[in-house]
Amino acid sequence: MNIIVIGLNHDTAPIDIREKAAFxxxxxxxAxxxxxxxxxxxxxxxxxTxxxxxxxxxxxxxxxxxxxxxxxxxxFHRIxxxxxxxxxxxxxxxxxxxxxxxxxxxxxxxxxxxxQILGQLKDAFDIALKMKSSGVMLNKLMKKAISVAKRVRTETKIGESAVSISFAAVELAKKIFEDLSTKAFILIGAGEMAELAAKHLINNGVKDVLVTNRTFERAENLAREFNGKAVEFDNFLQALVHTDIVICSTGAPNYILVKDxxxxxxxxxxxxxxxxxxxxVPRNIDPEINDIDNVYLYDIDNLHGVVNTNIEERNKEAEKGEKIVDEEVETFLKWQASLNAVPAIVALxxxxxxxRKEELENTLRKLGNLGEKDVKAIEALTNSxxxxxxHFPTAALKSASEDTEVMVDIVSRIFDLNTGTKNKSEDPGDRGNDEKQ
Amino acid sequence: MLPIKTETLFFELALTLYFIATIIGVIGLFKGKKDTFKSILVLAIIGFILHTANIAVRYIEGGHIPITNLHEGASFFSWCIVVLFLLLEYRYKIRLLGSFIMPIVLVLMLSSSMFPRGISPSLNPVLKSYWFGIHTILAFLGDAAFAMAAGIGVMYLIQERYVKSKRLSGLFQKLPSLQSLDEINYRLISLGFPLLTLAIITGVIWANTAWGTYWRWDPKEVWSLITWLIYALVLHLRLTVGWRGKKAAGLSIIGFILVIFTFFGVNLLLKGLHAFV
Structure with a gap:
């Protein structure tokens, strides 16, 4: 009964190795x-993943x-x-x-x-369950891991604030406006990050979507994708009168929106x-307009700043998470130790x-014809x-949390049980497989 | 005779509960643990019940609405604020609202506790009019709405600071959105303004029946009028040129400072016909 983890991640392996090693x-x-x-x-x-x-x-x-x-x-991967x-x-x-x-x-x-990782872990666990490749140990480990993850999530603020540019934009929009579904949004220009932010806004309820682009056709295409309307680039200033959220991402070398x-x-x-x-980049909106009342302007650096503070915040919260993990590892170890004792208890x-059965039969045979009542009384006596x-050795085995192995060894020797230290580790796994089938 | 009067006991208990609620509310601003707002709400509700009992006992003992001196006035004022606070919490469930409102309630209650508490057995004959009850209750309800608006205004200014300065830590996560704060601020002023208007109108009618003149430029009348003008301006500017957000929040705070001055300052610093209140 030895749990091992063998793997590689973003810290230890470059992307090409991760790609090759993926299942x-x-x-x-x-596999x-x-x-x-x-x-x-x-x-x-x-x-x-x-x-x-x-x-x-x-x-x-x-x-x-x-x-x-x-x-x-x-x-398997020919690496x-x-x-x-x-x-x-x-x-x-x-x-x-x-x-x-x-x-x-x-x-x-x-x-x-x-x-996402928790979902991915659950999926991996589901496949293992389906293929019956996991048994009592790993099942317990996975269930525990899922509950630990939930505890970390609820007891710390590890997942609270946005750590990507596009989510940070949505988070801010929600702190400026109460209900995004009543707000109008315009995308000026195009670009991966801008479009992602636009998608997040739409996912968060924004319905009234406008798109404008120097190439009108491009605007039309994007508008179709977002279920919105395309606006001629020359008219976008007029459109701003009725839009509450603006994402600007054009290749213009100068400010297209100024204080005036x-x-x-x-x-x-x-x-x-x-x-x-x-x-x-370069910026398209004059940063000075942030000084106007009721106007909130964030450029890419500002959003990066927001994301960085949020990441710092998360890292602080992660320390609390580590403590929770340590605690839970301890309880898991205790459970595992108690499991060590199970085969010995069963054997005992x-x-x-x-x-008892042997002696009872012998005795009953010797005594000859007894009444049913007497047989029952004798049986009850032997049982109790x-x-x-x-009861005493069983209780001792169950309660020993740190020196279980020693205890198992002692009890096995005293009672001459055939679940010696040698086989001990085999049993729970096998039992686990039985349970599952 | 009891060593301590029942109504005094109720008052002190309510004051203590408001005090604890304030402390929890202020700690809640800095400690990022779980929401403290439920415990504030529970304390405010129990405090409110005791406070109501205090006012009821005074009403029964005195035989008239207990808003006849500064002790009773300040106490009734904070009672109205708690009523509105509970209603607002019930309706909107605004996080951290208690942290900003309970301090106002506490300060009013503390000042109330410092004024003489006697229940006047012989009422000034002027006050023996049904206009008295209508006028004062309308005035205090309006003032309470303005107090709430000011509290919300402070919350708005803090949140606005975060969004503008782009430093999104601390209270940013906990405070509601700018839009909802702005809208609630507006609704409270739209509630307070007609109440204040009616209070002034009933006051004018009452003055005529009591003294035979509608308006005598008494300091309280003057300051009430200034307060009324400020709030009229807040509403007018919002509707015409869209003075919302920061400016509206700022004005609602200034308005409330005027309310407080009209209430305490005029009585304590300037003598006038309203001196009995």
Missing amino acids: NGPKLEE IDILKNSPGIKENIILS CNRVEIYANVTDIASGSERVKKFIAD PEEVLNKSLYVHSGKNAMTHVFRVASSLDSMVVGEP HVHKIMKQRKNKPMFLIDIS RDKAEAI IVNKLI
């Missing part, structure tokens, strides 16, 4: 199947198990082992658990706190607030029961004696 689509099931049938690997789960590839396994022996998994990854090994990390025991919990809680993510324009527009708007986002119980006697 996509049908490859994933094939799980191969691992499932490998000797010494009792359980396995494969997590493969664009930022990380990790194999969680329950192996009979840590050293040989790790080597086998490493070799498997290299062979030379010496290249792969530079990127791989191997964790076992407590470190492996900590790692899995940190990954699930998004503490190990490139963008700390990003929520905005003064006039604001007068016509009766000072209804306006939120302008200038993603263009079986042995006691066997002795046995139960009371084995």
Whole structure:
């Protein structure tokens, strides 16, 4: 019963290695199947995302198990082992658990706190369940990891504020306007980031969408995509009177919107607030217009600034998350230790029961014809004696949390149980497989 | 005889609860833990019940509406604010509102506690008129709406500062959106203004029945008129040229300072016909 984690992530492996090492689509099931049938690997789960590839396994022996998994990854993807090994990390025991919990809680993510990883982990777990490649150990580990991740999310503010430019823009819009669905939005120009921000705004309720571009055709195409209206570039100033949110991203070398324009527009708007986002470099909106009342202008640097403070905030919150993970690892270790004792307890119980039955039969045979009532009384007597006697070693085994192995060893020797230290680690895994089938 | 009068006990208890609510509210501004607003609400509700009991007991003992001196006036003023606060919380559930409103309530209650508390057995004959109740209740409800508007105005200015300066930490996440603060501020002034207008009109009618003249340029009348003009201006400018946001918030705070001066300043600094209030 040894949990190991073998994998690589955005920190340890460059993108080309991550691409090669990924288990996509049908490859994933094939890989799980191969691992499932490998000797010494009792359980396995494969997590493969664009930022990380990790194999969680329950192996009979840590050293040989790790080597086998490493070799498997290299062979499967035809990556030379010496290249792969530079990127791989191997964790076992407590470190492996900590790692899995940190990954699930998004503490190990490139963008700390990003929520996708938990879903990806759940998917990986689902596939393992479906393919029956995971057993009692890994199942418990995954369930625990999911609950730890939820705890981290609710007890810290790790996922609270936006850490991408486009989300930061939406977050700001929501702090300026109460209800985005009643607001009109115009996209001036085009560009990946601007279009992404526009999509986020639309996803957050903005319905009234205008698009303008020096090339009208381009505006029309984008307008179709956003379910909006195209506006002639020459008329965009007039359109601003009725728009509340502006994203500007043109290739113009100069300001296309200056203080005078905005003064006039604001007068016509009766000072209804306006939120302008200038993603263009060089800037297209005169930064001075931020001084006008009820006008809020953010350029790309401002948004980067917002994102950076939010990331700092998240990193602070991540420290709290680490503490939660440490706590949960401790409770998991305790559970695992108690699991160590289970085979010994079962063996003890079986042995006691066997002795009881044997002696009972002997006695009953010797005594000859007894009434049904007497037989029952004797049976009850033997039962209660046995139960009371084995209660003490059982309780001791269950309660021992740190020195379980020692305790198991002692009890096994005293009662001459055949679940020695040698087999001990085999049992729970097998039992797990039984449970599952 | 009890060593402490029931109504005094109610008053002190309400004051204590408002005090605790204020402390929690202010701590809630700086500590980013869980929402403290529920505990503020619970304290405000219990405080409000005790406060109501205090006013009811005074009403029964005195036989007239207990707004006849500064102790009662300030107490009733804060009672009206708590009423509006609870209604607003029920309707809009504005995060952090308590942190900005409960301090106003507390300051009014503390000043109320410093004025003589006697229940006047013989009422000034002028006050023995049903206009008295209508006029004062309208005035205080209007003032309470202005107090709320000022509290919301402060919240607006803080949030506006964050958005303008682009430093989005601290309270930024917790405060509501600028638009909702601006709209609630506007609604409160639109509520307070007609109340104040009616208070002035009833006051004028009452003055005529009591003294035979409608308007005597008494300091309270003058300052009420100035306050009325300020709020008229706030509403007028918003509707015509769209003075909203920062300017509206700023004006609503200035308006409330005038309200406070009209209430305390005129009574304490300038003597006039309203001196009994």
